Every structure is written in C-alpha cells, then in structure tokens.
Amino acid sequence: MSDRDLSISSAFLEADALLVETVVDELQSLEPLVLSLLVLATVAAVVGGWWVVRWFRRPPGARLQRLLAKYDDVAVLMHPNPDPDAMSCAMGIARIAEAVETETTLQYAGEIRHQENRAFRTVLNLDLESIEASSQLAADAVVLVDHNTPRGFAGSQTVEPVAVVDHHPGNGAGTEFTDVRTEYGAASTIVVEYLDELGATMEGEDGRGFEVSEELATGLLYGIQSDTNQLTNGCSRAEFDACASLFSGIDEDLLDRIANPQVSDDVLQVKATAITEKRVEGPFAVCDVGKLSNTDAIPQAADELMHLEGVTAVVVYGQNDSTIHLSGRSRDDRVHMGETLRHAISDIPMANAGGHARMGGGQVSVDHMNGIGPSDGISKPEFEERLFSAMAGER
Numbered sequence: 001m002s003d004r005d006l007s008i009s010s011a012f013l014e015a016d017a018l019l020v021e022t023v024v025d026e027l028q029s030l031e032p033l034v035l036s037l038l039v040l041a042t043v044a045a046v047v048g049g050w051w052v053v054r055w056f057r058r059p060p061g062a063r064l065q066r067l068l069a070k071y072d073d074v075a076v077l078m079h080p081n082p083d084p085d086a087m088s089c090a091m092g093i094a095r096i097a098e099a100v101e102t103e104t105t106l107q108y109a110g111e112i113r114h115q116e117n118r119a120f121r122t123v124l125n126l127d128l129e130s131i132e133a134s135s136q137l138a139a140d141a142v143v144l145v146d147h148n149t150p151r152g153f154a155g156s157q158t159v160e161p162v163a164v165v166d167h168h169p170g171n172g173a174g175t176e177f178t179d180v181r182t183e184y185g186a187a188s189t190i191v192v193e194y195l196d197e198l199g200a201t202m203e204g205e206d207g208r209g210f211e212v213s214e215e216l217a218t219g220l221l222y223g224i225q226s227d228t229n230q231l232t233n234g235c236s237r238a239e240f241d242a243c244a245s246l247f248s249g250i251d252e253d254l255l256d257r258i259a260n261p262q263v264s265d266d267v268l269q270v271k272a273t274a275i276t277e278k279r280v281e282g283p284f285a286v287c288d289v290g291k292l293s294n295t296d297a298i299p300q301a302a303d304e305l306m307h308l309e310g311v312t313a314v315v316v317y318g319q320n321d322s323t324i325h326l327s328g329r330s331r332d333d334r335v336h337m338g339e340t341l342r343h344a345i346s347d348i349p350m351a352n353a354g355g356h357a358r359m360g361g362g363q364v365s366v367d368h369m370n371g372i373g374p375s376d377g378i379s380k381p382e383f384e385e386r387l388f389s390a391m392a393g394e395r
Helices: 003-029 032-056 060-068 084-098 115-123 187-197 214-227 237-249 252-259 265-277 297-305 337-344 380-391
Strands: 073-077 103-109 128-131 142-145 163-166 177-180 279-281 284-291 313-320 323-330 352-355 359-365
Touching: 060 084, 060 163, 060 177, 060 187, 073 084, 084 103, 084 115, 084 142, 084 187, 084 214, 115 214, 115 252, 163 187, 187 214, 187 237, 214 237, 214 252, 265 284, 265 297, 284 297, 284 380, 297 313, 297 323, 313 337, 313 380, 323 337, 337 352, 337 359, 337 380
Parallel strands: 073 103, 073 142, 103 128, 142 163, 163 177, 284 313
Antiparallel strands: 279 284, 313 323, 323 359, 352 359
C-alpha cells in the first residue's frame, strides 16, 4: 500500500472514531427518559418487523383460519349448480371455521341435478341452502370456494367476499384473503393442504390437531377425483399428495355409493343422441342434442363422446328454455378447450364461455344467436362450423 493510501485510510479511521465519539457524547447528554424512549422505540421496531415477517410467512391455511376466527358467522358460497369439488371445499372450510368456533352456512345458487352431485349431497348428508338473491346470504362475511367471482343470483355483483379459494382462471379476489392456484386440478386439493398445515388428523388417529371426519375425507377425495377425471386429467403433483394424505381416513362404502349412482332416463337419452347424431370432422366431434330439461346431461354426453376412437376434442350443446348450453372436452394438446369455446362465441352478444385446457363450458342466448341486438345472428350449421374452426385453431 502506498504512503498516500495509508494517509487516506488513517484519515477515514480518524473520522470514524470522531463520529462514534460524537454519537456516544450525544447519547450521554440525553435525558434518561428520552434515552429510555429511544430504546423502547428501537425494540418496538425490531419486534414489529419480526411480527410482520412471521405473519407473511404463515402458511395460507393458518392465515385463513385466523381470518375466519374474526367472525361469528360466515357464508361459504359455492358456484351455481355445485359439483363435488365445490361441495367438498365448502365442507373443508366449514371444518376449519368450526375449529375456531365460527358458525358457517353452506350456500349455492341454481340447482343440484346431476346424479353424481345429488348422490354426493345425499350420501354425505350435507346441509346446503339454495339462494336466489344476495339478500339471502346467511352472513355479511362471504367465502367463495371453487370460483372467484360471485354469480348466478340477483345482486351477485354487489357481493364482496372476504376470502376466495379457487383453482379457476379469473380476476376475482377476496378483500382479506385470496388463494387462486390455476395450476391445481381441484380446489379440494388446496383445502387438504390447509388441513395439513393446521395439523388436522384423520378420525381415529392420534394427533394434536382437530379431527377430519370420514365424511369430510371421503368428500375431499371424491372432489379431487371428479375434477381430474380420476386423477388422469389436469393433475398436478399436489392432487396425488392430497389423495395420499386423505386415504387413511376415507370410508370406501360412502365412496362407492357416490361414484356409482343410478342414472336417470333423460341423461341416457341425451347420451344416446350425442352418440347417434354426432358430427365428426377429423379428430373433432360436435353434436346438438336439442332441447332438454336437464342441462347436466350435456357435459356427461361430452364425456361419453370422448371415448370415441380417433376423437381428441368434442363439443356438445343443447337448449334449455331460452339458453344454449355448451360443454367441451379435449385430450388434444393443440386444443385448449376453454379458449376454443371463448373464441367460438366471441362476437355473439351476451354470450360467455371459458374453462381449462381439457374442459370448458359456456352459455349463449337463443335470441342473441338469432340476431337480436348488434349482430346479424348465426344459424346452427354456421355455429358448428365455428366450433370446428376454433378447435382446428383457425378462429
């Protein structure tokens, strides 16, 4: 080191020593009370910073339970016409709330008509309430499960949920808690992770956490299976881990009764129509099953057509009252079904559609399809051409 560098270093050391001496003198000159307040403020800042870091590092299940504990009553709202994934999510949230003595009411809009959904509700003896307007919500605090935007009832646009737990794409959020994991195959998987994070144990097992009943374990397992087509469609590793976590707590008899319900005659008729009246072009199939009373038969018919050899993507549609309902399925990596349906109906007023890569759905007003409003309308043959074009990536 040169003499010049040594001189500069010595100067900096002298300056640092002088600064330290000045700070010490200033602290010694402070009144004891002021010094004590300064120490307390420093300690408070350190503790506050530690608490903030600890809060944000809490697992989501713990943060949700802490939020639920703030309320005496909570309405757990499923999407319209709830399926097993939505119902089992609601069951899980209710169990988490029960552990902190928060009352819950499980509610939904629409109807439960699909035989699988009705069997799920009946076999597990679920207490669910149907609503038609926001005024019927059981509590001001609302938790949305398996969807992230309230819909399907009068005044839904005015509802601001405090929490959202979902796996579907969308922009909805809770005012205090949002957990949307679009990479997951089922929302029930998220709830299983919450239970694990809270130390819950299966009924009959030794553990320090609260117990998960056979009904809840069975419901969550079936919710995951139903939304992933028996763990074959749209799964992440989390689904398999969740099922493994639940396995020791399920009731096989309950599971069998849910999975194998009797099928109504109208569903069989719609499936038969889809099979016999389908229109196939290359690897894609489209079918109009006509007017029907049970719209849940449409996705079941789409599932049936997916068994056809050589077919990789299908869309089935049918009319109920003044609305055309669409349901699509895909195992073709080139066909994102949610986007396919959205593109097919994009210029039809008041129509909506969307979903995941492997499955999607939508609704179109018959009047708007016929030309009411700012459009010329579209015939069913033209509509089917649009569906084929969208599946082929040409639209």
